[in-house]
Amino acid sequence: MPLDFWIWFDNVPHLKLVEYKKEQNWVKRSGNYLLFPGGGTQFKEGVDHYIQYIEKNLPKIGWGKRTRVILDVGCGVASFGGYLLDKNVITMSFAPKDEHEAQIQFALERGIPATLSVIGTQRLTFPDNAFDLIHCARCRVHWDGYGGKPLLELNRVLRPGGVFIWSATPVYRDDERDKKVWKAMVALTESICWKVVAKSFDSSGIGLVIYEKPVSSSCYKSRKENIPPLCDENTRPKTSWYTPLDGCISAIPITNTWPTPWPQRLNSKPLSLSTDPEAERVFHEDTKHWSELVTNVYIGSLGVNWSNVRNVMDMNAGYGGFAAALSDLPLWVMNIVSVNGPDTLPVIFDRGLIGIYHDWCESLNTYPRTYDLLHSSFLFGNVTHRCDVLDVVVEMDRILRPGGVVIVEDNIQMLNKLKHIFRSLHWSTSLHRQRFLVGRKGFWRPETKR
Template sequence: MDEACLVRVRRYGVPSPPNQPIHAVFVVSMSIAGHEESHEKQKGEEGVRSKQCKCRSIDSLRKCSDRQPPALSCSSSLLLPPSLRFSSTTYALQSWLILFLSYYRKEKRMKNKDTKSSAYHDTSSRIIPMTLMLIVLCGFSFYLGGIYFSEKNRFFKQDVAPAILHEQSVVAPLRIDSVEFPECSSDLQDYTPCTDPKRWKKYGNYRLSFMERRCPPMVERKECLVPPPAGYKVPIRWPKSRDQCWYRNVPYDWINNQKSNQHWLRKEGEKFIFPGGGTMFPNGVGAYVDLMQDLIPGMKNGTIRTAIDTGCGVASWGGDLLDRGILTVSLAPRDNHEAQVQFALERGIPAILGIISTQRLPFPSNSFDMAHCSRCLIPWTEFDGIYLLEIHRILRPGGFWVLSGPPVNYENRWRGWNTTVEEQKANFDKIKKLLTSMCFKLYQIKDDIAVWQKSVDNSCYDQLNSSSFPPKCDDSMDPDSAWYIPLRTCLNVPSQKLKKLALKSAPRWPKRLHMAPERVAMVPGGNSGGFKHDDSKWKVRVKHYKTLLPALGSDKIRNVMDMNTLYGGFAAALISYPVWVMNVVSSYGPNSLGVVYDRGLIGTYHDWCEAFSTYPRTYDLLHFDGLFTAESHRCEMKYVLLEMDRILRPNGYVIIRESNYFVYAIASIANGIRWDCQKHDTEYNVEKEKLLICQKKLWYAKQGQQ
């Protein structure tokens, strides 16, 4: 094709979207002859302009058209994006308009230059040929447009369209240079970045707030691999692990020496043995829970499914409840010597680091069916009962709060508590008064156990007036916001819109697992249909995962985390396997954690730009679906993967479901942190989405080997 004078379309009234690529060229070439003898000089000038008007791009096109109008001796190339090609009529009119304006401007310049008396005669003599020429041009343009569009299927669909689609759909995968991360020093074998005892001295002692989450700044982040302790062994498999674990995996002698008389655990050879004792379990945790079931019949029939144990010890209570169909989150703070949560997770019992201090616990409101405190040393009556108000927030209507230890049964126990009977009686009366003001009622009390029940409806809250204490929280405080949210001395009243939120109205376990909760409608875009689709989708996915990872469903995998769940579908699909799942909902994403708890599952809020609230080497399987697609704009990939490596057990597995764009970069970093990864197709062989199945290698620190 001859080089053409490109006409800037926008100059003549045809829109030209900015930065839109030009995909096709429609060429109209027309030379007008005649009167050459009279205008030889002008033709020479136009020829110069024609040679100057060889535009190569949109930018040069605009400069060219701004500098001069197109000349008739130049081929006019009309460049249009596909979105502007409407019909053959449009092409003809555009072509005719360009040539007409070009000819008109040329005649106008000639008229201005010619001041002789013969100008009128020459102009009038050209009117008739010009008119005829324009008519012929118009008809010819219609004819060319018709021919062009009769061949459009052959031209566009076979040649241009595939190229356009390929250009728009194919995005080069993200690739990064491979890097090897060094080993951390051996003193970081139990490193918990956001609850690091080495940083506690920087913070105050008020309400033990120094034990809360306080993550290091970016410049202090570790870019190294946390080593296992010297002599670390593959953990004992479930269910044996509930009663024993390797001493070298959790080498804490202090708790063995200090709690031996309470039968928390004892050291036998290379193992710790957990006999099921505790401060309030003189006859064993089994007898303790049996008494509790007599007081709360709902523990036997599936009414109570989720529980939280504050100040959990080594999680013997939560471990016993697993056999009774109750899933418990065992909660305890990080400390220098006890490592209660680490013992719990080493045993295969759900647990998380945390403390009720100045911030809300990372759970939504109305989540747990039961809360438990067995001599947990929390000062419930201090600070206007603010800790009890947090228990009230996370308990669903009709839920139970169980207290054993001081001041319960003070009449018979006060001598062993190094106190007076009057002090313990006053403390017990104060607890009862506080709980009554929060719409709790004393449900049962026997021996060392007292049980209160949260109001099943809003009738009690309706009787509270403006002078009541604690006051009701106003509407500006979202009861479900719980990520770095300060505690407030106010009462969160359950929403009256949710009719099945109360414990007595919720479906019993296991029916509640696959029934769409009311709260699904509170999730942006959520509805019962979407919930059922999600439930079915994950059954298919887990079946496919099983073919790729045969260890799934075996005793090799016990502690599982779904790092960015929506409704807990992955955990629900694993319900028949000997696992428990910690469902994590992003603190920056749709708040769907309430739905997870309504299904009878457990989980927490978290931001993966920070470290998770757990010890190293505590999970056998980590899974996420599109985490980097959702969070890569905030969280740097290497820090997320390093955190995953910290909390993953040696020989543990990772299932990564991610956009094909991120897969190569993830695999590159995974190689640097000593994971063996294999890339697989998804269950439906979708090209834009891939699976990475990785396994963490068991390695030992060089210092430990020496």
């Protein structure tokens, strides 16, 4: 991957961030392009140096082997996650839309996984114990706010034994404000049994601290004070969709082990899979099914130029078999698991893939024209019980890039219905084997009245 990512300026014509961050080397304009040299507030010597510095401080991180799935909080233009792609690390980068323009749109335009999100009052749309590592470089989150709920949310989604890397001014500055924040962070992390495994300062004066989450709940029970309390697992909501943040510590699974190293992790039995032998059989059959289908149909028979595909979304991901089958291609897949179906998202993360929960009767937290290919396998039958198929297609049209492709696997009745809707949007369509519909979005736009 080149050190200078570049994108067309006209696709994301925002200059505010260029001006605001011009001294920090985040993004520059050069003629018709925006360039991303890999700088940042905390990356004074470049992202590559910063990534190496982290691993030097904690060698067991093992980028791309032990550590595969990362959450980058308040990611900016996602250079941290972008540079880790070359190390076989997949990063879910997120940030809200703020005064610095559409940073997530920059990230997706660069071909880096990202989503619009914020740690506010509700849980992030990820399962418990999902991420191997969480990173925050001056992400402007008050971790001790609201009784520590923001940090408790990170604790919820961080895998037991996983680490949180905090690179922020309270770690390395001594002014009164930063010392107060650091003192609050020390108290909070100790109360949830996070252990400091590294703290240091590099040659540029930037510092970081690395915390490790415990691998069992024994520390929680030995605390002098039960603050924050352990969650009551009988009453604690299991869903992460429109669910308020916890004010308690979620219990660590008793049968907790670290996933096998990548890439073996992709096809090993996921830790969160049911212990029922039938569940393991179904999982391996699903993996085999998608491997054969992608190889025999998707790659060679549907007329898709995969060399032009970077940002992919599987709208009904199941166990993530479609993404797993594409893992050797230079692309990434956002796996969507319906909030109204079986909860397979923990399995997807256990495999070393990324995804989110979503309801396709609502809009998705992304900018328009941010995905190159959308894939749907028997999604619409369930969705249309609750909303109109037209609403879903309009949302697909919003997030698909002009020139992008949709592949739908479904019954012939649904494919015929979708074909007419696609054509009403001036998409070209082709039907394959009476089972697969391929739609290609053009550059047509509705005429506006003056």
